[in-house]
Amino acid sequence: MRCPGQDTMYWGPEAVCETSCPKCGGPIEFFKDESSRRCRKCGEKVLNPKMDFGCAVYCKFASQCLGEDMPPELLAKRTDLLKDRAATEVKKFLGRNFRRIGRMLKVKEYSEKIQKAEGGDPAIVTLAACLSSIAGVSSGIEGDGARFSEEDAASAQSILSRAGTPDEVASRVLSILSNPEGPDRKDDLTNFKCVADAVRIAEAVEALKSGQTAGTAEPADPKPLFTETGRKLMEQVLNEK
Ligand SMILES: [Zn+2]
Incomplete structure (x- = not known):
């Protein structure tokens, strides 16, 4: 799910980030505004490592955006x-x-x-x-x-x-x-x-x-x-x- 506050019009190639699944090691591509995505190999829900979740402490859309994916330290904050x-x-x-x-x-x-x-x-x-x-x-x-x-x-x-x-x-x-x-x-x-x-x-x-x-x-x-x-x-x- 995308953060409702973002505009994708001016994005260049740096908007995509590649990482690997912490569970099976399979490749995962994130758009920079994507908070989480399921691994296509094993189905694990993976959080976008490049995303700064700091804003989610204040953002009222955070629970819509991140739902149960919200990292525990962020939830506590x-x-x-x-x-x-x-x-x-x-x-x-x-x-x-x-x-x-x-x-x-x-x-x-x-x-x-x-x-x-x-x-x-x-x-x-x-x-x-x-x-x-x-x-x-x-x-x-x-x-x-x-x-x-x-x-x-x-x-x-x-x-x-x-x-x-x-x-x-x-x-x-x-x-x-x-x-x-x-x-x-x-x-x-x-x-x-x-x-x-x-x-x-x-x-x-x-x-x-x-x-x-x-x-x-x-x-x-x-x-x-x-x-x-x-x-x-x-x-x-x-x-x-
Ligand atoms: Zn996986």
């Missing part, structure tokens, strides 16, 4: 970039609501720790974690455990699109946020648990802090957590306070 952009957009949305910005950073940090140990999808977990902190903000109801309303979902949708989130990722993130009983897709269950635990830990820390400030006794027992990593992290974080 795209994921990092998307996470950063999403966090920035959520911060912009929260404006001067520093309590919620602080919450977002904590939930993001906790969710990423849990995700690393429990599995799940790093992009979906981080995006949902960042967006969880906008719950109730649009309608001015910011109590703990605020449900993610339709209004919040609409705000989340536009934040995700400003961050350049692919549609499928955005709809999975919204499904995690909008369903307190669990996401639509079974394969998002781990992602859901990572985010839910991170939110609960952040809420428990905030409750403990406000209890300390007010000089009241122990806060109510925190909600139970889904994951073992979450339980350990909660213990560790609360002990530090």
